[in-house]
Structure formats: structure tokens, C-alpha cells
Amino acid sequence: MAAVCRGGRAVGITTSLWGAGGFGKTALATAVCAHKRVRRRFRSRIYTVTIGRDVRGRAAVAAKIAEVTLFITGDTTEFDDPNLAGDHLGRLLDQRPRILLVLDDVWEDEQLTPLLRGGRRCVRLVTTRNPNLLPLGTRPIKVDEMSRDQARAVLAWQLPPLPADIIDALLETTGRWALLLHLTNRLIAEQTATGADPAVAATQILQQLRVLGPAAVDEPAGAWDLDDPQRRSQAVQASIEAAITLLPPDGAARFAELAVFAEDEAIPLGLVALLWRETGGLTEGQSRALCRAMERLSLLTLKPDEGGRIRLHDVIRDYLRGRLGEAPLTALHTRLVSAVAATLPGAAPLAPTAPHPGRAWWCLQEGYLLDHLIEHLLAANLTAQAEAVAGDLRWVETRLTQRGPTAPWSDLARIDTPRARAAALSLAQAAHLLMPTDPARAITGVLYSRLQPNRYWGDQVTARERDASQHPLLTNRWIPPDHPASVVPRAFSGYGRAFWLLTVLPDGARLATGSYNGSVGIWDAASRTRTATFTGHTRQLRSVSVTPDGARLATVGDDRTARIWDLTSGTCLATLDGHTRTVHSVAITPDGARLATASNDGSVRMWDVVSQTCTAVLTDHTNPVQLMAMAPDGAWLATSSRDRSLRIWDSASGSRLASLTGHTKRLTAAVVAPDGAWLATASEDCSVRIWDLASRTCLATLNGHTERVTAVAVTPDGAWLATVSRDRTVRIWDAVRHHTVALVRTEGPLSACSWGPDSQSLAAVGRYGVYLFRLLV
Structure with missing residues (x-):
């Protein structure tokens, strides 16, 4: 009382009632709040909030703080960060007159710390089993065994007079623990209500407690250690086992099933009846009668509000959960959920x-x-x-x-x-x-x-x-x-204009980049360090492609050649000559056996990788072929020249299958969906178009970029498109619903992008280096 009513302070104080479960911390806090001196000092601005062990993790703690904020202030602002929520509550409390806030049953530091922020006129009374979580300056008050007079009063409440020696023995056997004293009192009361002699009933219960409780392992006449959790558990077991013998048949089993419900919650009697109908075939009337019998034994509390609600002390709930075991408890949750679902x-x-x-x-x-x-x-x-x-x-x-x-x-x-x-x-x-x-x-x-x-x-x-x-x-x-924004960027810095194209390797852990000087760089994405450099091309690289198994890499460039690299050793396995001008694009079939290259000389060449020979030349284009995409199964190719159309070819026969038109300027990039059902094209007209390959029609035009779109990439699961542009932005599009889901701006124009195998990691490259993104939607 004195601790929470101390005056003369400009700031609120924190007092803690700490001790093991069942010793009366909550009851003592409730008594303090009800005292007229306390109510007069705080003018009835007294609020009690139960935290409980089940409030764990940032989400649950933030939700609890929001509940406290609404309860005290009426403010409905909510945060997903507990510390921000605590700061907000503290600011609101600073604007209010003196209040008493009781934080009952606190278990963790993460629960308490946000609730101690601000509130210079807020006095906090904390009940907890863990004194170590209390901050410096808190006044701790230990709540343990009752005094002999207090314990005697609880034990003898509403009972006929009992022999002094029996009372003394019961005080020793219960350790003067408030919870056990009350349970013992109700056990004796139930027996005497049937006509049993009070002294005989008390003696029988004393013997049960001695057989099952701490006295069974301690000296029979000796007091037991309240600070020993094992002894406390044995004492709870003894008291509860004695009580449940007075329940109707199967009452003990039904009582144990109450462990399935959440801690520190008022449980609707209708829900209890639903569970017991499922597990024991009880009617609602029988369930209500059984709960009433349990209340008379102080095994639970029962309130008639809102159709009836029960509440278990967490010490009793812990005992029941331990008695049931993990597997039966899981099965009980399943039966409860099934019973509710059936309604x-x-x-x-x-x-x-x-x-x-x-x-x-x-x-x-x-x-x-x-x-x-x-x-x-x-x-x-x-x-x-x-x-x-x-x-x-x-x-x-x-x-x-x-x-x-x-x-x-x-x-x-x-x-x-x-x-x-x-x-x-x-x-x-x-x-x-x-x-x-x-x-x-x-x-x-x-x-x-x-x-x-x-x-x-x-x-x-x-x-x-x-x-x-x-x-x-x-x-x-x-x-x-x-x-x-739904992406989080990380950038490789310090490389200037060293490279301008890239692909994410199939392992998702490495990148391959192509540079202006013709070299290929292999990078570790996590450490952002170069792990290998492949040299051989003599001029700028234009395109890079990797086999699905991640074993080989193909590159093309201004030196008119295509090269195949072993990714493990860095060895150039083959150099393919034949084009007479810059080679702009390269693609590898899924089996890695064939290669396609597109060039400014107006041709598309198909190559056999093993024999390193050209197997076909497509020459239908009259202008430079500047982009190419291959079907997932390698059955067809899509190419584009300066005529703003996209041509579809049979890769085996070389015959043209279709021509798609719609862009108003030159195409800059194309990508095929993983299932081959559609493809996307990017253009200098700042748009991206989605084409249905079965009907050969444009499904959608994606607008948003303000300058030339330089690259487009699709996720392995086909859900997302990424586009990059000279307007310095990366855009993520929903590939099914055709709208933007994220946009990120960078320092300079961007030239290429590639998705990782998880469909969430994206790499992009531009004037100021490589950017790594993580999609969060």
C-alpha cells in the first residue's frame, strides 16, 4: 500500500510483487486496488491488465499493448513494433493525470519493457514470478508463505472449529501456500457438508497430502522448501488429487481436459460443454453441474456472466498439462477444433x-x-x-x-x-x-x-x-x-561502369556479370565479392546465358563470337565463330545440348554444343537481330529486329510460326513464361507487352516507365515480372493481374535484371553497379 501511494515524486514509480505461482500475488494486487486509500489517491483511475505466459513474440506483445492503450485511453492507433506501441502509450499516459496500472502475471522482459516507457504520472504495480526482469529502481516485494495467523484464517474459513494440532499439521503440510490452503479448506468443507465429522475429514485430508505431497519425500514433520519447484509441484498434485476424488465418475478426466484452453482466459461454459460432449458424451446441463462441483472444490472459478465462464489458476493449468502429456494434449486440441467446426x-x-x-x-x-x-x-x-x-x-x-x-x-x-x-x-x-x-x-x-x-x-x-x-x-x-514498396535493396558499390549485364546462377548464391572489357565476373551474392574472372572475349559483352544445371555459361559480344565456359574451372570449352558482326543475344536449350545466337548480321544461328558446329542459320530478318528468347523446351525461338515486330520460329525446321506487332518503337528485350504460355516484350516506347502465344494476341500493356525499358525477367514460378529502365527504376509486376506491385528508384540508368531460383531474389545492374533486391509481397 505504501509503495504505490508514495507521494512527492514527479515521475511514476514501479513496484513489483514477485514470488512463485499460487502465493496470492494477484489477490494482493486486487486488494491493494480496492483499498480506499489507493482509490482516493488515484481517484479511481486504476487499470488492471493481465499479460500471461502465452503473450509471446513481437506480434502478440504489440497486440497486448494496443489492447492496453485502448483500455486506458480509448486510442485505437496500432503498431506492429512493440517498442513503438509502448512509446505511443507512454506519450498518451504523459498527457493524463495520475493513474495506477497493474501489470499482472508478467513472464518476459519483452512483455514488460515496452509498458514501462513514458507515463511520468503512471504508477505501475507488476506481479511476476521472475524478479530478474525488473528494471533498476523498482521496489520489489516478495510474496511467499502466509503468516501463521493469515494461513490459519484461510484454512478455517467457514469451517466448524478444528483441533489445534490438526490445523498446525495442515499449515506445515501446505507450506502456508495460499492456493493449497484454499483447496484444503474447500475439501474439508465438501466433506463436512455431507455430515462428516470436521476433525475426521481434516485428518483424512492431512494423510492424503502427506502421502502424495512433499512430506512423502521430506521429513514427515518438517517444513518443506517453498522455493523448490519440485516440492511445489508435489504439493499441488497432492491437493488436486485429493480434490478430484470427490468428483463424479469420469470427473477427473473431464477436469484434466480443461488444460486445452488458453491461459488467463475466461472460458465460455458453452465451449466447455461442447468439448465434453465430444470427449465424454455429457449434455450441457451435466457439464454445468460438473463445473459447479469443481468450483465448490476450488479447482476453478465460475462466474455466471455471459452464459457462464470458468477460469483456471495457471498453477492448476500447468499441473493438468503436465499430467496429460504432449500427445494427448495435441489430440485434445484436434477434438476441440473438430467439435467447433461441426457447428x-x-x-x-x-x-x-x-x-x-x-x-x-x-x-x-x-x-x-x-x-x-x-x-x-x-x-x-x-x-x-x-x-x-x-x-x-x-x-x-x-x-x-x-x-x-x-x-x-x-x-x-x-x-x-x-x-x-x-x-x-x-x-x-x-x-x-x-x-x-x-x-x-x-x-x-x-x-x-x-x-x-x-x-x-x-x-x-x-x-x-x-x-x-x-x-x-x-x-x-x-x-x-x-x-x-515491397522490395528491399542492397547494392554492390565501388565498381563504377565495370559491367552492364548479368544473370543469377541456378544455385541462387552466385551472379555472373558481363563487362565492357569482355571479361566475365562470378560473384558471391552474400559477401558481394568476386570469386572468379573469365577472360577471352576481346570486346564488350552483349549477353550471357547459363545452363539449367549451372554447369556451363555462354557469352556473346562485339568480337562476333560465342564462348562456352565451365563454371567450376573457368575454362573456355568452346569458341563459336560464324557471325560477321556483333552478336547481341545467346540462349541455351534446357538440356544444354544446343545454343542459339542472334547477330547484327541479320542471322540467327543454331549450334551443336558437343560438336561445336552450326546446325542451322535463320536469315529471314533483313536488319540486325538485336534480341532473342527461347521456349522453355527449346522448341521455338522469338527474335526481333529494327522493324518493331517479334517473330516466332520453329527451332528445328527454321520456319516462321508467327509475327507479333504492337510496339511503336524498337524492341529491347523479351522473356518467355516458364510454362511457355505467354511471353513479355520490352521496348523503347517505354512499355511492356504481354502476349498470349496460343491466340497470338496482346493480353496487356504495362505502362509506368518514363524512358526506354532495357530488360525484362520473369520469376521461375511465373508469378512476377521485373523490368528495368533508363528512368533509373526497377518495377515489379504481377504477371497474372498485370499491375505494378513495387517500384524502387536507383542512382542511375539500369541495363539488365535477373531473378533467383526462389522467385523472391532479384538482381539488377546499371551505371552504378549491381543491386540485389528481396521481394517481400
């Missing part, structure tokens, strides 16, 4: 690319289930199902409305999969805009606006926007100009 209608994915939720989980009305469903799914080892639920836009809408933007982000952040991480990131980037709106339903429009350009959410947003039940609805006419 919900089925649900289809919002779009073919969207996850399949199986059930309409967003129809759940119970707050506990909305808050903890993802935890239960993960605990049941149903990770894919958890990802499907948390990644469904209908679930996100429900959680956003229920708890604010941190809730759906936190759900996804719990799931350790690439898709969930990417989906969570997009929500985190939009969180600052997802504040309550007037009317309330307008927030879904904001959500759709921010998620629509995103790969993981776009198709779902489109489906929801078409849903008449969502109307009226504001929708994007174009991508918001402030949509967050």
Missing part, C-alpha cells in the same frame, strides 16, 4: 488462388474462439488449416472489426510459413490506416484498397468487391501512390 457451415475459397478454409470460421460469435482459434489449430498440428483460416479475407474482416488491425496480423504472425509471413507483412504495412471509421463498415473499403495490389490478397479483394452484400463500397481506380 459451422462449409465455406469455399474466395478465389481459385485463395486458401481453402473448409468452414466459415468467421461466423463464430464467441470472442474466446475468435481470439484463440489459430492457437488451437497450431497446437493440433493443423498448420495448413491455420494458414487457410488466417489467410482468408473474410476472417481478416471479422478480426479487424472485432479487435482492430493488430488481431488479424497477430494471427498470421503466429504461423511460421512463407505465405503467412508475406500476408502478415502486407497487413502490418496497412495497420496505421485501419482505424475505426464512420460508418463502421467503411473500414472494409480501406482494407481492400491497401490489400488489392498484393499478390496474396488481390484475388480475394476482387471477389469481395463483387459481392453485393458489401455494397455500397469505395474501390480503387488505380493503385494508391503511397502503396508501400
Whole structure:
């Protein structure tokens, strides 16, 4: 009392009640808050927040701080960084009069530190089992065994008089531990309520505690060590085992099943009844009666609010979880989830690319289930199902409305999969805009606006926007100009104009670059160091291509030759002569057996790599052939000259299959989709065109660059296009929906780009060196 009411200070103080579980820290904090002296000092501005062991990780901590901020100040601003959230709360507390903030059941430093920021008139009372996490200047107060008078009062509460020697023996056996004293009191009360002699009932319970508890391994008459976790565990076991013998048949098994529920939560009785119907065939009435019996034994607390809710002390929950074991607990989570699922209608994915939720989980009305469903799914080892639920836009809408933007982000952040991480990131980037709106339903429009350009959410947003039940609805006419960049760059520096073309090697760990002086550089991407240099060309390189197995590299340039290199030894395996002018482009068939080269002499040559001979010459072009792309299976080639058209050739027969026109200026680059269904072309007209090869029509024109587009690359999974330009930008495009998803500016014009095998790593090269990017959408 004195600690939290100390006056004469300009800043708030922090006091801690610390000790093992079950000794009454929370009860003591509650009593302090209820005292008239405390209420008078803080004018009833007293707030209690339970943290709990399950609040782990940045997402969960940030969500908890947002909850505290809303609870105390009404402010709905949310952050994905706990420290930023704590700073924001601290600033708001600085603007408020003196308050008392009780932080109950703190376990980790990451939970506490952000909540200690700012708030110069905020007095904090912390309860914890770990005194080491408390900052300097905190006044620690240890809460351990009760005094003999206090313990005697708890033990004898509402009981007939008991012999003094039995009371003394029970005080020693329970270690004067508040939790055990209360359990023992209720055990005796239950026995005496049936007509048992109080002294006899107390003696029998004393014997049970001695057989099962710490006295079974200690000296029978000796006090046991409260600081020994093993002794405490034995004491809890003894008390609970004694209590459950008074439950109806199978009551002990049903009680153990309560361990499946989240810590420090009020659990709806209806949900308990649903679980027990699944595991024990109990009706709701039987479940309620059993919970009432457990409450009478102080095994749980029962409140009639909101249809009835129970709560387990975390010491008892820990005991039950240990008793069950890992495998049965996992099975119990599975049965709970199955029982809940059976109450919900089925649900289809919002779009073919969207996850399949199986059930309409967003129809759940119970707050506990909305808050903890993802935890239960993960605990049941149903990770894919958890990802499907948390990644469904209908679930996100429900959680956003229920708890604010941190809730759906936190759900996804719990799931350790690439898709969930990417989906969570997009929500985190939009969180600052997802504040309550007037009317309330307008927030879904904001959500759709921010998620629509995103790969993981776009198709779902489109489906929801078409849903008449969502109307009226504001929708994007174009991508918001402030949509967050989705790539993180790293640059190789200090190489000036040393090279201007590159490719990422199939291992994803190395790059091959081509330079103005004709040399080939092999680079380690992680260390950004050159590991090898291949020399042989006498003039500037124009194109580089690598075999799918990463064994060989082909290069062409102004010296009119093509060279094949062994990537391991750096040896030039072959020099192919035949072109009479600069060779602009080279491509290798998937099996590495054939090579195609395109030249300013107007020809395209096919080469047999083994024999190093030219097997065919395509001479249909009358102007220099300046770009070429090859089908994934090597069956056809696409080439372009100065006539602004793209010609498709059968690579075996040399016959022309098609001619694609549409660009208004010379083509500069082309790339074929991994499945061969479409190709993309870039041009000096600043646009990129997507062509359907079956119908030979233009599917889309991608605009955005303001100068010549110099290169285009497609990811191995066919999902993304990257383009670079003389306008100094890298643009990432959704290859299916044909819109920009990211844009990054660099210091100078760019000349080439290449994706890594993971479809997320991108390399680009330009006037000021090589840039490495990581796609985050």
C-alpha cells in the first residue's frame, strides 16, 4: 500500500510483487486496488491488465499493448513494433493525470519493457514470478508463505472449529501456500457438508497430502522448501488429487481436459460443454453441474456472466498439462477444433488462388474462439488449416472489426510459413490506416484498397468487391501512390561502369556479370565479392546465358563470337565463330545440348554444343537481330529486329510460326513464361507487352516507365515480372493481374535484371553497379 501511494515524486514509480505461482500475488494486487486509500489517491483511475505466459513474440506483445492503450485511453492507433506501441502509450499516459496500472502475471522482459516507457504520472504495480526482469529502481516485494495467523484464517474459513494440532499439521503440510490452503479448506468443507465429522475429514485430508505431497519425500514433520519447484509441484498434485476424488465418475478426466484452453482466459461454459460432449458424451446441463462441483472444490472459478465462464489458476493449468502429456494434449486440441467446426457451415475459397478454409470460421460469435482459434489449430498440428483460416479475407474482416488491425496480423504472425509471413507483412504495412471509421463498415473499403495490389490478397479483394452484400463500397481506380514498396535493396558499390549485364546462377548464391572489357565476373551474392574472372572475349559483352544445371555459361559480344565456359574451372570449352558482326543475344536449350545466337548480321544461328558446329542459320530478318528468347523446351525461338515486330520460329525446321506487332518503337528485350504460355516484350516506347502465344494476341500493356525499358525477367514460378529502365527504376509486376506491385528508384540508368531460383531474389545492374533486391509481397 505504501509503495504505490508514495507521494512527492514527479515521475511514476514501479513496484513489483514477485514470488512463485499460487502465493496470492494477484489477490494482493486486487486488494491493494480496492483499498480506499489507493482509490482516493488515484481517484479511481486504476487499470488492471493481465499479460500471461502465452503473450509471446513481437506480434502478440504489440497486440497486448494496443489492447492496453485502448483500455486506458480509448486510442485505437496500432503498431506492429512493440517498442513503438509502448512509446505511443507512454506519450498518451504523459498527457493524463495520475493513474495506477497493474501489470499482472508478467513472464518476459519483452512483455514488460515496452509498458514501462513514458507515463511520468503512471504508477505501475507488476506481479511476476521472475524478479530478474525488473528494471533498476523498482521496489520489489516478495510474496511467499502466509503468516501463521493469515494461513490459519484461510484454512478455517467457514469451517466448524478444528483441533489445534490438526490445523498446525495442515499449515506445515501446505507450506502456508495460499492456493493449497484454499483447496484444503474447500475439501474439508465438501466433506463436512455431507455430515462428516470436521476433525475426521481434516485428518483424512492431512494423510492424503502427506502421502502424495512433499512430506512423502521430506521429513514427515518438517517444513518443506517453498522455493523448490519440485516440492511445489508435489504439493499441488497432492491437493488436486485429493480434490478430484470427490468428483463424479469420469470427473477427473473431464477436469484434466480443461488444460486445452488458453491461459488467463475466461472460458465460455458453452465451449466447455461442447468439448465434453465430444470427449465424454455429457449434455450441457451435466457439464454445468460438473463445473459447479469443481468450483465448490476450488479447482476453478465460475462466474455466471455471459452464459457462464470458468477460469483456471495457471498453477492448476500447468499441473493438468503436465499430467496429460504432449500427445494427448495435441489430440485434445484436434477434438476441440473438430467439435467447433461441426457447428459451422462449409465455406469455399474466395478465389481459385485463395486458401481453402473448409468452414466459415468467421461466423463464430464467441470472442474466446475468435481470439484463440489459430492457437488451437497450431497446437493440433493443423498448420495448413491455420494458414487457410488466417489467410482468408473474410476472417481478416471479422478480426479487424472485432479487435482492430493488430488481431488479424497477430494471427498470421503466429504461423511460421512463407505465405503467412508475406500476408502478415502486407497487413502490418496497412495497420496505421485501419482505424475505426464512420460508418463502421467503411473500414472494409480501406482494407481492400491497401490489400488489392498484393499478390496474396488481390484475388480475394476482387471477389469481395463483387459481392453485393458489401455494397455500397469505395474501390480503387488505380493503385494508391503511397502503396508501400515491397522490395528491399542492397547494392554492390565501388565498381563504377565495370559491367552492364548479368544473370543469377541456378544455385541462387552466385551472379555472373558481363563487362565492357569482355571479361566475365562470378560473384558471391552474400559477401558481394568476386570469386572468379573469365577472360577471352576481346570486346564488350552483349549477353550471357547459363545452363539449367549451372554447369556451363555462354557469352556473346562485339568480337562476333560465342564462348562456352565451365563454371567450376573457368575454362573456355568452346569458341563459336560464324557471325560477321556483333552478336547481341545467346540462349541455351534446357538440356544444354544446343545454343542459339542472334547477330547484327541479320542471322540467327543454331549450334551443336558437343560438336561445336552450326546446325542451322535463320536469315529471314533483313536488319540486325538485336534480341532473342527461347521456349522453355527449346522448341521455338522469338527474335526481333529494327522493324518493331517479334517473330516466332520453329527451332528445328527454321520456319516462321508467327509475327507479333504492337510496339511503336524498337524492341529491347523479351522473356518467355516458364510454362511457355505467354511471353513479355520490352521496348523503347517505354512499355511492356504481354502476349498470349496460343491466340497470338496482346493480353496487356504495362505502362509506368518514363524512358526506354532495357530488360525484362520473369520469376521461375511465373508469378512476377521485373523490368528495368533508363528512368533509373526497377518495377515489379504481377504477371497474372498485370499491375505494378513495387517500384524502387536507383542512382542511375539500369541495363539488365535477373531473378533467383526462389522467385523472391532479384538482381539488377546499371551505371552504378549491381543491386540485389528481396521481394517481400
